[in-house]
Amino acid sequence: MKFDKVTVLGVGLIGASFALAIRKEGLCRHIAGTGRSEQNLAKARDLGIIDSYNLDPSASCIDSELIFLSTPVGTFEDLIKKCSTSFRKGAIVTDAGSVKGSLVYKIEGLLPSHVRYIGGHPIAGSDRSGIDSSNAGLFRDALCIITPTEKSDAEALQVVTDMWKSLGSKVLQMEPETHDRVYGAVSHLPHVIAFMLMNTVHDIDPSYLEFSGQGFKDLTRIASSSPELxxxxxxxNKENLVPMLSLFQKHLELFRKYLNDSDSLSIEREFAEARKLRDGIGQN
Known part of the structure; x- marks a missing residue:
C-alpha cells in the first residue's frame, strides 16, 4: 500500500504528525497540505513535513488518493462541501475527529458516489498544539478507532486499517454511536471537568493557582488543549455529554452531602472504590 499523493486538511499537531508518520514509513510520494495560515504551511513545507501547500483546500485535494481531515470537527462539513468537486474518482477520505456519531453519516451523504469515506479516530495527541509539537511516532502503540457503516466500501476500509497498522497503531472497529458514548465518558467529560476546574479555582482566588502542586497540574493538564477544538x-456530542454531566453532578452532590454530614465511612468508601477502579485500568 502506497499513495502517490495524500492531502492533509489541517496541518497542526495531528495533521503534521500524520504527514511525518506516513513519510517515515514510505507510504506516500507527495504530501500536500492546507490550512488557514500560510505562515504555518510554509514552515511545514520548509521543515519537510509536507511537500506543497495551497490555501484553497479544494485545489490541494486535486489528484489525491487519500484525504486526511485533521481540522476541528466543526469544520468537516464545510470542508467536504468545498472540496467534493475536486476529489478524484476512487479517492478515500478519512479523518482524526474525536466525534463520530451523526457526523459520519452527514459526511457520507455529502460525498460524491465515486468517493469513499472511512471515519477514524487515533487516540493520540497532546495538550499542546501546532507543528512544533508534532512527531512521526505519535501514533505508534496508540489505539485507533475506525467507525465504518453499512455504506462503507470494503476495500477502502482495508486500506485505512492497513495504513494505521503501518503507523504502529492498534486498530479497533466501533459503530459511530458507540464511539461517541465511549469517548464522551473517557475523553470529552474529563476535558470539560478540567476546563471547569481551572475556572472554579480562579473564581475562588486567582492567586491560588500560583501554589499549584504536581497533582493539580496533572489533573488539569488537558485544560491546555485547544478551546476551538x-x-x-x-x-x-452534547447528546451524550449532557446526561454524563448530570450523572457527574449527582456524584458531586452526594459527596457534598457526605461532607455536610461528616460521614467519614461513606467518604472513604467512595475514595476506595475510585482507587480500585483507577488501579484496574489496563489490567484486563
Missing amino acids: WRDICLL
Whole structure:
C-alpha cells in the first residue's frame, strides 16, 4: 500500500504528525497540505513535513488518493462541501475527529458516489498544539478507532486499517454511536471537568493557582488543549455529554452531602472504590 499523493486538511499537531508518520514509513510520494495560515504551511513545507501547500483546500485535494481531515470537527462539513468537486474518482477520505456519531453519516451523504469515506479516530495527541509539537511516532502503540457503516466500501476500509497498522497503531472497529458514548465518558467529560476546574479555582482566588502542586497540574493538564477544538467536540456530542454531566453532578452532590454530614465511612468508601477502579485500568 502506497499513495502517490495524500492531502492533509489541517496541518497542526495531528495533521503534521500524520504527514511525518506516513513519510517515515514510505507510504506516500507527495504530501500536500492546507490550512488557514500560510505562515504555518510554509514552515511545514520548509521543515519537510509536507511537500506543497495551497490555501484553497479544494485545489490541494486535486489528484489525491487519500484525504486526511485533521481540522476541528466543526469544520468537516464545510470542508467536504468545498472540496467534493475536486476529489478524484476512487479517492478515500478519512479523518482524526474525536466525534463520530451523526457526523459520519452527514459526511457520507455529502460525498460524491465515486468517493469513499472511512471515519477514524487515533487516540493520540497532546495538550499542546501546532507543528512544533508534532512527531512521526505519535501514533505508534496508540489505539485507533475506525467507525465504518453499512455504506462503507470494503476495500477502502482495508486500506485505512492497513495504513494505521503501518503507523504502529492498534486498530479497533466501533459503530459511530458507540464511539461517541465511549469517548464522551473517557475523553470529552474529563476535558470539560478540567476546563471547569481551572475556572472554579480562579473564581475562588486567582492567586491560588500560583501554589499549584504536581497533582493539580496533572489533573488539569488537558485544560491546555485547544478551546476551538473542544468547543466543536462538546457541541457535536452534547447528546451524550449532557446526561454524563448530570450523572457527574449527582456524584458531586452526594459527596457534598457526605461532607455536610461528616460521614467519614461513606467518604472513604467512595475514595476506595475510585482507587480500585483507577488501579484496574489496563489490567484486563
